Amino acid sequence: MAALLRAAVRSDIRLGKGEPVAMVGAGPAGLAAAHDLALLGLRPVVFETEPVAAGMLAVGVPAYRLPRELIRREVAVIEALGVEIRCNTTVGKEISFAQLRREFAAVILAVGAKSSRALGLPGERGPGVYGGVDLLRAAALGEPLNIGRDVVVIGGGNVAYDVARTVLRQVAYDTARTAARLPGTWRVRLVSLESLEEMPADTIEILEGDEEGIERRNGWGPLEIQRSADGRVQGVVFRRCLRVYDEQRRFAPVYEDSVRETIPCDTVLLAIGQAPSLPFLDAGGEDIEMARPGWPKVDPATLATTAPGVFVAGDLAHGTRLLIDAVASGKAAARSVFEYITGQRIRSEIVETHRVLERYQRERGYEALRRVPAPALPPEKRLESPDAVVELGYTREQAVLEASRCLDCGVSPVFDGARCVLCGGCADVCPTQCLKLVALDSLSGREDLAAAIESLLGGEPDLSENSAILKDEQRCIRCALCAMRCPADAITMERVIFESNWRRA
Ligand SMILES: Cc1cc2nc3c(=O)[nH]c(=O)nc-3n(C[C@H](O)[C@H](O)[C@H](O)COP(=O)(O)OP(=O)(O)OC[C@H]3O[C@@H](n4cnc5c(N)ncnc54)[C@H](O)[C@@H]3O)c2cc1C
Ligand code: SF4
Ligand code: SF4
Incomplete structure (x- = not known):
């Protein structure tokens, strides 16, 4: 398929001669880079630690928002171009980074930001406190979830909502399957530092979360996670947050220390951001300088690191953003790798026709047409299955009207x-x-x-x-x-x- 597409391209670029390029990570950035490299005549091989490709789209974004079949089809198109994806292969375990650098003409690091950030609170370490993205990953891969029935999610962004809404579905589903448990005996509370108006989550997430029964508490900052003598989580102590951002919109929370509240719970999920994890650089990546701990120094024009032949893409290159940013960054990295390997400089030419x-x-x-609201599954139907897709999509008539x-x-x-x-x-x-x-x-x-x-x-x-x-x-x-x-x-x-x-x- 790549050969057919290449034949249709009118360009004066001399294609690669099948030089091998390794991508670490099969998220949107790694896959986008591999896609373009295949079209440019190189031989991309993608190493992925998870059993499935697509990164956070497959193990982060819940299936009730993104049907898995769509992902499988997109990945199949990329594989059809000749891209090799080696799942269940962790760089740093099954293959070392040093070996990758020896065997491949260039390497693109596209490992994303998969580690949940910690808050550093007293009582945070130990059972019953989990990273939100770890929970999403376990839910996506069908791994057992060790969550209780009184859950506090800390965070106010879209990931916090993905976590809270996933927990709600898992607990409801579990309850429905277990005759001994009574429905309605669970609580999922989402506690955010921001006021409702300041919350970074999309309005639709907040509205749908409210509809599904997530109890939202705004304007509280966590202070301590309380545990019983035998180590079980018993609650989280919060203090009132009066303001999160200063006049320059910088994160500078101001608290009213005397106003405190303890929210009882048996599980705490942290959804306050993610960071990259690059332990594999210890063997073979010593020449990669860091801009700050955990984040490689990157040339913004080429996405090259300080090590020859090593590039970065996606969340690792620009911090956590959107899928489309990761794809754009993967494409930019592919172009730089092509230039690095073949010695040709390439540029994008825009042709305008009327x-x-x-x-x-x-x-x-x-x-004068009004926006057609996107139809959604009624709230009472949403919890029937963890994978029930909430946004139903337009009918043909609605789509035509909206497009008009x-x-x-x-x-x-x-x-x-x-x-x-x-x-x-x-x-x-x-x-x-x-x-x-x-x-x-x-x-x-x-x-x-x-x-x-x-x-x-x-x-x-x-x-x-x-x-x-x-x-x-x-x-x-x-x-x-x-x-x-x-x-x-x-x-x-x-x-x-x-x-x-x-x-x-
Ligand atoms: C819960 C959640 C919901 C989101 N929802 C949206 C949304 O609705 N819309 C949107 O546009 N964006 C969304 N995003 C953001 C989007 O998913 C990311 O911006 C995008 O996935 C980043 O792509 P990436 O390729 O850089 O990294 P990732 O998608 O994180 O992929 C990195 C891959 O590298 C693999 N990897 C890591 N280390 C190794 C190793 N040592 N060896 C082999 N493989 C390794 C990982 O397993 C992973 O598959 C969401 C993010 C999260 C966390
Ligand atoms: S409508 Fe009259 S003024 Fe306008 S472009 Fe035609 S000829 Fe010219
Ligand atoms: S297309 Fe319509 S709106 Fe635009 S200049 Fe012509 S008459 Fe005016």
Whole structure:
């Protein structure tokens, strides 16, 4: 498949000769890098410690948000390009980093940030306190979960909600299967430092979490985890948080120390951020300098580390962000590796083309359509199975309606000055009043326009004899009424298409 795709590419790049490149980590960054390297003629091999590929998408994002079948299909496409993925292979155990560097022409570290951050609280170490991402991983892989029935999740972001909502599903499912246990005998509380307005979690997560029965407590900072004499978790002591960020939006929590509350619980899950884990660098990565503990020093332009032939990608390169950032970073790392191995410099070339759209028309009333809410499973159905997908997706009719709201900004009215008879009809008909006919001399003094006027009219035109049509791009709703109205056929609706191509620099 890679060969077929490569044959279709029009580029002057000399492809690689199958030089082997190792990716450590089969998350979105490692897979995106491997995908591009395969197309560039190299031989990517991805090493993954987990039994499944796709990183946090497979062992972090819960199945009720991301169906596993979708992931499997995406990974299969990448494998079909000739990418080899070796699951159950931990770099640092099954194969050393030093061996990778010996056997591969380059290595991309794409290990993500998988370790749950700790709070450093008294009582934190010991049974009953777990990292949120560790719980998500266990749930995703069907491993036994040692959680109680009175759970406190500490954190206020999307990961905290993934954790709390996963616990809710696991406990509800477990209860339904165990006749001896009564429903309703569990509690999942999510305690966040931030007020409701400040919470970093998406609004939809907060709303759906509330609907499902997560008890949200805002404005509390943890102080201590209390344990019984035999070491079991008994509760968490919190103190009131008055403010989380300072005027410059820096994290600088202010507490009211005298206002405290102990929330009883038997399990605590920490969801306050993740950090990378790179123990395997001890054998073979001594020349990789660190920017700060745990995070390699990276050249932002090339994603190269200080060690020759070793690059980074994804969360490890830029800190925890979104999947799409990891993919972009994997692609950037692939390009740098290609340049490093083949010695060719490549650049992206943008080709812009215009396609005239004859008789272009929009749907009636498209500009006034309201957003179609995404249908979701009713709350009482959501806990029936841990994998029941909550966001159901649009029906065909809903999808068409929602898509009709798009203004399609890639389409624009294009004016032909040679044909225009200055009748003003387009400005009259424009529903957003974004067109204006003006005498050119009224624009004098505008340096940005002077160059355009000169290139159109030459040397020293008589500005009072000429006019211009000004268009406010921000207000144009691409309705095409101006083009329909024009008596001189001076306006065409055109689709602007940008295509990017890799070329030798
Ligand atoms: C709970 C959760 C929910 C999220 N939800 C979303 C979301 O809804 N939308 C979104 O855009 N982003 C989301 N993200 C963020 C997104 O998942 C990450 O930004 C993305 O997965 C980072 O990709 P990556 O390839 O850098 O790292 P990862 O996805 O973490 O992949 C790294 C891979 O490296 C492997 N690895 C680590 N060490 C070794 C080793 N020594 N040997 C071999 N393999 C190793 C790991 O097992 C892992 O598979 C979420 C993150 C989390 C934690
Ligand atoms: S396309 Fe519609 S909104 Fe845009 S300039 Fe023409 S009439 Fe105005
Ligand atoms: S409607 Fe056509 S001819 Fe009239 S001012 Fe607009 S572009 Fe010119």
